[in-house]
Amino acid sequence: MKKVLWIFIVLLGFFTLFVIYPLSSDARPIKVGIIDCYSGSATTFTYDVRDAFKIAVDEVNAKGGVLGKKLEFTTRDTKFKVDLGISMTKELIMRENIDILMGTISSSVALAASEIVKGEKIPFFCTFSKSAKITAEKGHRYVFGITENTSMIGKAAAVGLAKKPYVRYWIAGDDYEYGHALADGVWGNLQKKRADVKMLGQSWWKVGEPELTPYLTAILSAKPDAVIFATGGASMVNIMKAAKATGFAQKIPMFVHTATELSTLMPLGQQAPEGVLGTSNYHFYFPKTPENDAFVKVFKKEYGRYPKVGALYGYIAAQFIIKGFEKAGKVDTERFIDAIEGMKVGSPVGEVELRACDHQAVLPMFLGKTKRSRDYPFFIATDITTIPGPEVMPTCEEIKKARAK
Amino acid sequence: MDIGQVFTFSALGSQFLVGLSRAMILFIVCSGMSFVLGVLRVPNVAHGSLYMIGAFAAFSIASLFGGSSTGFWLALIFAPLVVALVSLIAERALFCHLYEREHLMLLLFTFALMLILDDLVKLTWGAEYKSFMAPPFLRGSIPIFGSPFPRYNLFLLIIGPLVAIILWLFTNKTKIGKISRAAAVDREMVGAVGINVSWVFGAAFVIGCYLAGLGGALVAPIVSITLGMDQTIIIEAFLIVTIGGLGNMWGALVGSLIFGLTQAFGVLFWPQFAIVFPYVAVVIILIWKPTGMLKSVW
Numbered sequence: 001m002k003k004v005l006w007i008f009i010v011l012l013g014f015f016t017l018f019v020i021y022p023l024s025s026d027a028r029p030i031k032v033g034i035i036d037c038y039s040g041s042a043t044t045f046t047y048d049v050r051d052a053f054k055i056a057v058d059e060v061n062a063k064g065g066v067l068g069k070k071l072e073f074t075t076r077d078t079k080f081k082v083d084l085g086i087s088m089t090k091e092l093i094m095r096e097n098i099d100i101l102m103g104t105i106s107s108s109v110a111l112a113a114s115e116i117v118k119g120e121k122i123p124f125f126c127t128f129s130k131s132a133k134i135t136a137e138k139g140h141r142y143v144f145g146i147t148e149n150t151s152m153i154g155k156a157a158a159v160g161l162a163k164k165p166y167v168r169y170w171i172a173g174d175d176y177e178y179g180h181a182l183a184d185g186v187w188g189n190l191q192k193k194r195a196d197v198k199m200l201g202q203s204w205w206k207v208g209e210p211e212l213t214p215y216l217t218a219i220l221s222a223k224p225d226a227v228i229f230a231t232g233g234a235s236m237v238n239i240m241k242a243a244k245a246t247g248f249a250q251k252i253p254m255f256v257h258t259a260t261e262l263s264t265l266m267p268l269g270q271q272a273p274e275g276v277l278g279t280s281n282y283h284f285y286f287p288k289t290p291e292n293d294a295f296v297k298v299f300k301k302e303y304g305r306y307p308k309v310g311a312l313y314g315y316i317a318a319q320f321i322i323k324g325f326e327k328a329g330k331v332d333t334e335r336f337i338d339a340i341e342g343m344k345v346g347s348p349v350g351e352v353e354l355r356a357c358d359h360q361a362v363l364p365m366f367l368g369k370t371k372r373s374r375d376y377p378f379f380i381a382t383d384i385t386t387i388p389g390p391e392v393m394p395t396c397e398e399i400k401k402a403r404a405k
Numbered sequence: 406m407d408i409g410q411v412f413t414f415s416a417l418g419s420q421f422l423v424g425l426s427r428a429m430i431l432f433i434v435c436s437g438m439s440f441v442l443g444v445l446r447v448p449n450v451a452h453g454s455l456y457m458i459g460a461f462a463a464f465s466i467a468s469l470f471g472g473s474s475t476g477f478w479l480a481l482i483f484a485p486l487v488v489a490l491v492s493l494i495a496e497r498a499l500f501c502h503l504y505e506r507e508h509l510m511l512l513l514f515t516f517a518l519m520l521i522l523d524d525l526v527k528l529t530w531g532a533e534y535k536s537f538m539a540p541p542f543l544r545g546s547i548p549i550f551g552s553p554f555p556r557y558n559l560f561l562l563i564i565g566p567l568v569a570i571i572l573w574l575f576t577n578k579t580k581i582g583k584i585s586r587a588a589a590v591d592r593e594m595v596g597a598v599g600i601n602v603s604w605v606f607g608a609a610f611v612i613g614c615y616l617a618g619l620g621g622a623l624v625a626p627i628v629s630i631t632l633g634m635d636q637t638i639i640i641e642a643f644l645i646v647t648i649g650g651l652g653n654m655w656g657a658l659v660g661s662l663i664f665g666l667t668q669a670f671g672v673l674f675w676p677q678f679a680i681v682f683p684y685v686a687v688v689i690i691l692i693w694k695p696t697g698m699l700k701s702v703w
Contacts, residue, residue: 213426221552246555
């Protein structure tokens with residue numbers, strides 16, 4: 001008899017759980033889980049994504065939330081490790097019951113998380129990893145690219161470099177997926193635009209290599225016309241320092257994707273090399289629009305620093321999440337995705353569309369040159385050419401072909 | 406690629422000097438690690454973190470003086486002292502209570518210290534990349550062998566041997582140096598003759614950490630000072646003290662030279678695969694001499 005009673009109690013327990021839980025879900029907030037690397041040298045980028053995201057979340061919650069629900073988010077530190085990223089993604093989905101997943105700066109973590117959300121049917125906003133695979137061959141219904149990727153950077157750089165008279169190139173960079181993908185992106189596109197370019201050689205150093213002088217002196221002795229540097233993380237600053245110290249920048253024209261970014265130029269202060277070509281999605285001083293000024297003002301007031309490129313990504317991701325649920329009319333994953341496909345949101349760099357065919361945000365690229373500034377204690381980008389998003393993105397047909405493979 | 410162009414005297418000469426200057430930084434950091442390893446018999450896993458603190462402290466001190474030359478020199482003097490102070494606190498408050506415990510506990514302690522220090526650095530200095538510059542007369546480059554050679558690297562070439570000489574004088578001519586050498590060989594005997602072994606260990610630990618801080622302060626003007634810079638150096642440092650001979654400070658010098666020079670020449674000869682050169686050298690040395698180039702004190 002006792003046994004029957006126990007079974008009855010357990011069944012009752014389950015029943016109440018299943019009945020009450022969906023009923024109570026109306027009051028449940030909309031939950032966003034962020035997996036990202038919050039330790040080591042990546043933090044300078046990832047904090048900006050999180051902090052700008054928080055501004056947008058606080059703003060919307062102050063106005064009464066999304067669809068009358070509070071928007072909440074929780075973060076997990078993946079320490080740049082794939083295994084940690086995977087277990088944290090699963091933990092967020094299963095234990096935290098998140099509605100949206102966001103992150104991360106590591107391409108391998110992003111690709112692994114993308115595989116998980118595909119099965120779990122949770123929308124994933126990829127906010128910083130630059131692998132073009134995420135929205136191209138590995139793309140699917142539940143993954144969204146909210147950042148430039150290596151193929152976009154490559155095309156933008158090729159547009160800039162093809163106009164220059166350089167023929168004999170050297171390629172150097174950080175020896176990991178991002179570095180090689182970036183170099184291949186620039187070089188492949190440059191070859192398409194200019195048949196006469198030649199590669200003299202390549203140098204690759206290990207990620208985080210502090211002393212780049214030996215690499216630069218070796219390249220100097222090969223005397224190329226120009227050098228394409230594919231650097232990420234801390235190397236972005238190291239390469240500029242070594243270029244300045246060896247006099248490399250005055251001798252050989254350089255393209256460094258991140259040369260004009262604030263995360264590179266701010267630490268260098270007045271000691272950056274001048275005239276280095278670089279591309280970026282965002283400058284807090286360009287474009288000079290009321291939207292950008294307002295964004296910079298709020299960010300600076302909140303955190304006491306200028307927003308960097310990551311802040312743009314965090315802000316845009318938040319806008320898509322907020323506007324998407326509002327348009328969908330209720331918290332329903334499939335309706336949310338239908339709503340944001342092709343959606344346009346306002347941003348500090350103008351209106352940004354989320355392309356329906358590959359879920360890639362159409363972001364403009366700013367190609368510029370480093371120059372001493374009169375207004376700031378660090379160098380800024382000048383002679384900025386805006387390359388509109390559609391010009392640097394692969395076409396929908398190309399995406400289809402890549403995914404069919 | 407035109408091979409003849411690469412193997413010119415000027416290219417070889419400048420690569421040699423660049424590699425040598427890199428080796429000097431490695432030597433300063435690794436000699437400290439080797440010293441601690443010799444006396445305490447513990448690989449200090451937190452050594453890299455102390456190197457990182459040295460760089461961050463140098464940045465802070467230099468920034469106080471608005472990036473002037475005075476700031477740089479003061480940073481070079483005081484940043485390692487800050488690191489020594491941090492290590493002294495860690496040693497006297499925590500580490501010294503563990504000397505009686507088993508070896509593994511000591512290793513675990515240094516590992517824990519690394520994690521704590523890394524987070525403290527993040528809390529103190531934040532996530533941004535930091536950078537400061539050498540004084541004007543050490544900036545830019547001068548032509549040597551017909552190719553530009555950064556002046557700061559030249560400065561490192563002077564500092565490195567200077568540190569080596571001071572270390573030699575310290576371990577051979579001072580009492581505390583002699584005691585720590587004796588402790589490295591037979592610590593029970595040192596205790597038996599009435600010397601406070603705990604203090605010898607403490608002093609050795611602090612001196613080793615001071616060298617880590619000095620390395621960090623010296624490298625700071627040529628790199629971006631960032632979280633995670635400890636990870637890179639600690640792996641190289643372990644390899645260098647292993648190939649040099651555990652606990653042998655001159656082994657650290659030999660190991661650093663091998664590491665720095667194979668890297669510099671690897672970059673010149675075979676740039677795509679330059680990363681592997683120092684590691685291939687490590688493998689060859691360990692096969693040829695499993696206990697390292699020079700006599701290990703273990």
